[in-house]
Amino acid sequence: MTSLAGPSAVATGTRTDADGDLRLGTGTTFAARISPDGRWIALDLLGVLWVMPASGGQARRLTSDLFDIAQPDWSPDSSRLVFQSYRDGVFDLWTVRPDGSGLRQLTEGPYDHREPRWSPDGHTILFSGDASGSYAIHTYDVDSGRVGALTDGPGQEYEPAWSPDGNRVAFVVDNTRIDVVDRTTGRRSTHVTVPAGQVIHQPEWTPDGTGLVHHLTYDGRCHLMRGDTPLVDDQETFPFRVSWLDGERFLYTADGRIHVRSLTGSGTRTIGFSAAVTTRRPRYTRRRSDFESTGPRPVRGIGSPVLSPDGEHIAFRALNDIYVMRIGRAPQPLTRDHWWTCDPAWSPDGKRLAYSTDRGGTLDLWIRDLDTGRDRQLTDLGTRAAVSAAWSPDGKEIAFLDQDGALWTADVASGDVRRVFTATFEPGRPTWSPDGRTIALAAVKPYSARFREGLSQILLVDRTTGQGRYVEAVAGRSIQTRGDDGPVWSPDGRRMAFAVASVLYTVDVAEDGTPVGEPRQITGEVTDAPSWSGDSRHLLYLNNGRLRLVPADGGRPRTVAVPLTWTAVRPPARTVVHAGRMWDGVRREIRRDVDIVVEGHRIRSVEPHDDRRAGQRIDARDRLVMPGLIDMHHHREMQGYAYGDRQGRLWLSLGVTTTRSPGSPAYHMVEEREATRSGARIGPRYFATGEAIDGPRIYYNFMRPTFTDAQLKLELERAKSLEYDLMKCYVRLPVMWHKRVVAFAHDAGIPVTSHYHYPAMAFGGDAMEHTGATNRFGYSRTVTPLGTGYSDITDLFVASDMARTPTLFGSTTLYREDRSLVEDHRVRTLNPPWRMAALRESADAAARTDQTARRANLRAQVRQALDIFRRGGRIVLGTDAPIDHAAVSLHMNLRAMVTYGFTPYEALVTATSLAGETLHEDLGRIAPGMYADLAVVDGDPLTDIKDAANVAQVLVSGIAHTVESLLQPFSETPPADSRKTAGSSVLPPVPDHPANRKFWWHGHQYVETARHACCSG
Template identity: 40%
Template sequence: MTWTGMTDFPPPGGEPPVTIVATEGSAMSVAVSPDGATLAIDLQGALWTLPATGGEATRISDLFDDIRQPVWSPDGSRIAYFAYREGSYHLWSVNPDGGDPQELTSGPQDDREPAWSPDGRALAFASDRAGQYDIHLLDLESRETRRLTHAPGEDRMPAWSADGRRIVFRRATAEGSRLFSLSLDSGCTTEIADAPPGAEAPVWSPDGRLCLVHRDGADSALMIGGKPVSRGEDTFPFRCSWTADGESLFHVADGRIRQRAKDGTLIRIVEMRAAMQVIRPHYPRRLRDWDSPEPRRAVGILHPAISPDGRQIAFVALGDLHLVPVSGGVPRNLTRDSALVADPAWSPDGRQLAYSSDLGGGLPQLWIRDLESGKARQVTGMATQPLCAAWSPDGTRIAFVDVDGRWGAGGLCVLEIESGAITRISSSLEQPGGPTWSPDGRFLAIALSRPFSDSFREGANQVHVFPADGSGPGAWRIRDPHLSIDVRGGGGPAWSPDGTMMAAIQEGLLKVWPVARDGTPLAPPRSVTSEVAHFPSWAGDSRTILFQAADRLATIDILTGERREVPLELEYRIANPEGRVILHVGGLIDCVRDATQKDKDIVIEGHRIVEIRDHDPARHAPGDRIVEAPHLTAIPGLIDHHVHVQRDFGADQYRAWLAYGVTTVRDTGNQVYYGAEDREAAEAGTRLSPRIYSTGPLLEWRRVFYKMGMAISSLAHLDRELDRAGKLRHDLIKSYVRMPDIAQRRMVEAAHRMGIPVATHEIYPAAFTGVDNTEHMGASSRRGYSPKHGPTGIAYDDVIQLFAASGRAATPTNLCVLPAYLERNPDYRDDPRLALYPAWAQDSVLVGDEEEEGFRFMVPDTLRSIKAMHDAGVPIAAGTDTAIAINLHSEIASYVDAGLTPFEALQAATVTPARQLCLDAGTLEAGRLADIVLVEGDPRLRIDDTFKVRTVVLNGQVHDLEALIAPRG
């Protein structure tokens, strides 16, 4: 693929660029030229040079290449590096002045961490081209590559011996990581026994001593010949660089370049000044309309399934199950209640629908509805959540995904309808798609992500087929290992009723391909649409497919190509209350002034605050609803600026947010149409829910991990997804881990034309191209390390300045702060609100998350960075990266631990995110939306009192805590 329009200019609509001068680099590596005069660094994804004695850094590369870990050729004529220019990491080299850039490797694989051979004729590097990371050799004259290591494990970070006869590297396995030496003469690999466990970035000095970075929790030290030489420094886990004479080396610690003598003695800290430009995005923001009574067209259509006879469509929208003729019209409600309903599936005879619902109370279970009688019965009573029902061709069984873990992880199961017996077909899988049956009932196909290595979790969504009787582990059915099904949530596969074809969404298009009886592909997929598509559903004739086309439904005849749109007439009105409510509160924190006002009346008319005044019963009018809370303190409704709504949590998830005082959430990634349905059901009042600011899937590039991730395959595909985002009226677009920087710029331009922001994990060049928000202090990165901080969680000068100068908000989503919060408040563990969540989610609170515990050592330095950002004027908008609302309380409490005042921490979950969302809330003032929380205590004095929610007012409607957590059904 050739990228066009690559310049160093920001997108239109921003303010003039502002120049910052960075003196420190976060996640920066360094390499010294053979003559010892010049350093090459990879500051924030660009390639720079500067004098080895310090001074001004000169950028010699494009901004959009994401260049990492440069190394000099032995003669000093070239600098090699790996770069993410076109959606995969490849090896490149360039002249020291930036001239003559050459791409040395190509293809869909990732090639990383080049190391120049001493004779200058080859590069050793790590690559996942063989299905795991191994060490490979690139001959620079022939451009041929050769695989050097083959053993199980992930082989990374090669470096040569001075004589060119050995390569040292790190190998990671399930048992841990160790260092190995490969002899190029014999091909034998030998473990380096005296290297400490967990050692990284090995390098041999010119005199043969082993140098490495040893990380042990919060301690990260450079070691030379077994001796630590940088204790007490935040040593970055990259290969150090020796001068050709072996007298000194360069490495990075505490965000600064250090030169050390060969015995480890510090010679100097190399001063660096690197000028970077940022912009503050400026464009007309699209505002949500919370007042108009006019009807609104519903676009959040979920799981549309065509009946076997091709005449009707079942789907979920506005919180309920609906039925509509294929000819279109006004849908008929099959349900009309407060339960969450999901995933309708037709029986083979078309007389019944299976679906998931929590109508019985608690979490979702499987139900069957008889369409003639209208009667529904619950057919499972599991401790976990069955979703994605699929009826067997003979009508006797229902396959489903038994969700039992975070982000939709679950096993494949089959229910025998008559007996109620459930057979587990697989162990718990990593966020599987929904099942589809072979016509003989012998196989079940689902979409799973097939990773390319164990070093990085992203993979390609591929078809996996299981025996339906649970007799085996199943097998992949792959035609092209690098062509992904777009999403596992609604992208297919769907097996045709006659068993000859499969349908799925690839490259944004509906595609079909012939298969054998066991699902083996027999020919390449062919596109049957030219428009963006989602959720293919076959009619019984095995030639008609119903699909979602952006904000419409349509059918396609795969033989003739005839397309017919389904004219769906589905509207709703926003549910705003009428009448007047007066809250009499003992204390009031308006989040404007750092003060607790006493004995106040908050006057609400409809859904807005009209006045805040001193308490005076004489001013109450007949017909006013008076809420007496003289022992409680009013604060603005809390806003979680980073959540992921989880359908398997059921309706209790939304009630739990309210019960914890969260009246608005910003959903930063969901399955394709789920965010729109959440938003519309909340607005219409068909689901008791916080206000939801929605987005679609995480927009990835070719490889994905999450079920809510979209594997974008090309710029044309990206444009189709951006067009759909506009038609679904999302409030946000999320650029994810493997989205190339230049494509991210394209997203910004499109999103800002729509009047909506873009969020990302990235820091630069995102700060130059107008990205609005950066999520997380750390989190996933395509590099394997975050460019926002060093190994212990410290954000250095470059990151602080990039945030501050661009005006972007930081949403920290602190890991591992909940355990300390509960240790400080042990009675919070017994709070009844926690019972609204699935068992695994409760355990993550009460027992802890083992994966997150591994990052607990980073908490002190992360909090230190949050305080530095706050002091630099960076808006801190609290978010949790979860659907478990207690985490918002520990999140803002951790800001106080960081050094913010309780009032400033409270603003991080109220007025600051409200400003980011352009939401008319976040403070208690006349004219604001009436989102109010009444708590015991005073959060200005003790931030942990935000937890003590007793009453919630959402959009002017009063909800007592007892009613929110009362059992349903």
């Protein structure tokens, strides 16, 4: 790859290739506690336990990076510290002496144990935990190790605090109040309450036991409060308990430092600290993508394969089509068109195939008669999608999901539809009981309403009552993904099949789907997407890009050959783009009146314009040509099912020629990559991973819950076989496994990203997603609630060269005065109705509500990114689309960056040359040898950043698309005879269940259907 200057061309700092030891003197969102004897301060900076003298100075590390600790507390005699640690994939309590000796684990098991508090008499440790299905306050007896329950009310109860005499315990309930329980009488009372929207954290009793000090966040402010009175309101206080030096003075963390104040005084004393950490820059040979080889390549992107009832045929998704293959023969394409198709489903008699396509305008169910070859559109829902089809055993109905995850049925004869069950978050494909009374599907069941993560279990929906109930597939474990990994009911009704821990299981079930007996493991190899033969004797599944058949009772599997190949699309031999003005993605200057000569996939030369130059011509003499934009964070398949063929076209129409997904369903990711590279689907160039590797608890359907070392090996095997372009470690993956993933991926030439900057920086991680986003601790260590980051963020990003993708969700506040893209013709045409409604609602909300606090937060985040960028750090643009609106959000991110400090040139570099350099591909620049990914725009984006959206034409790998050609399929109304009206009836709302409850993350409500779920992607 040709070297380029990257940010050093625009920044005041420079990069080096060396690892570095840094001494940090400020920190972001860290806690500190002074020892009862007044000699020491313990702090949890960067997830490491440190101890330093109470007067300040050099901090001494007590735990390794692998322990990932938080919120230390001293024993009354100052001889030990207790803390929570995520070392083993759940939060447990540990103790250690202040000299680092005597490290001991106190709790274990599948549940989280957080926020330990040592009792005044030293015999008991309070903590919060979720063993009861909600957060409650528990006790740990130091002498015996017994755990007991202190409180377990209907709300989420956490962050306990002892009164000085040990008789009372205060704790937070649901973010908005502090309750106190008397340990002697059991009497409970509320001492502090705040309105919804304000958030309480971390109460602590005053030394005389007469009052409580707590942290309060509201309206973009963070205060320490005593009752209703602010104690500290002139600093950005961090949301942790104060620590008492005596009856008047308290220690707390704020503005990146440790401070001391008095209850009655006004002065502040700062206690300085120095903590030494080491960063290691990634050193490995990056694997390069092959976009140009002309030879045939085997198809590995086999999506949603299903075995026919007779066991002799397989239908699957590949290369932007549905293929039907008689085993032993070549697959045959079903549609041979450009429309999006997905989710094939055999009728019980094997004569028809249902599938979803947007051929009629939006994603609906269609049925193909396999004897006659005729198609019939079954649904025409207009305002919602219809995907994940499953036939009823009698062939009279088809169950399906809409884009929000609600369960519906369609009458095959009439097309009438009926909602069966409310929306759950990203559920799996439905499956029917033999009597048609029960529909089962995979759905997430959170451990509590405080945090959204849980297990993907089997949700059994009774069609006659509308009631749903959860049952476990394998005790304490998740179904692997809530996509195609089951459950799948056997046709004889006796068993269900599903993938758990990356292998195949079956379990006997009762008529209503209740498991009977123990699950049986059928395979020992990587297994995905099981389906049954009609006689219930065999199971088909995917294994690392190949189809396999195995006897349902176990045995040796055999490979089913799929003789299907694809070849890379061939661009015109020679194209000449006459640019009146050209920005190359690196220099500040604009060149004028040049020809960009493209041969095949790449730019051959950039020369003064010459009318005599041969080749296919693109006339941009009155326009500016620039590198196509690169979105470094999106989830193309996450809602691709809802967008259909529109999604890729929308990105291109707004100048986005490359996207990178740090989390997608693995086989659908490979299908998308092969479909776009072969030209079967129109869309940007595509880099992606499969499902992010997660710990035992998950939320999204495109995360892989991981339970053991052996399973992690299988997950890595899948990644290597399917040639992931990157790997992502998600929120609940233990640091030890994160480190193993980095080592494995780098050996294979693959970069690794996550939501965490440290300790990933200590073992050579490549990137971090978001400014902060979801964190297993419930708060971010890379950004405060007000958007601030201190030297432990900025210095470390500069030193490590780790790429950071801010994904500025607050850019939606700009809709208040800038709705230009909301009403843009391209956006209105290429968004499906439900996404367009959501976009308009987002813009309307920005206009009708006070955005002051969110603007201040956005400003702080942008300025943090700008500091890193101008010092030579690696900031690249990403959006979390399509959760945040595809393509539109990229331009709103650019506009937010410029609004709050970036120059247009600097902002554009993050989405062009620096992004291309971070990908280690020949992208993001206009220069000889680079890929011909270009955007032709009106105006001058280097002067007015809004002009970057004024796209008239794009080239992707030398293939040109005009905006008109991209919009054309959706600009025309489909013929009347291809559409039909489907009736609908909706059942009454179903009872509450855990997948639809509210989740709390550092004071912000996350509802599983709300856009804020994006903060985890």
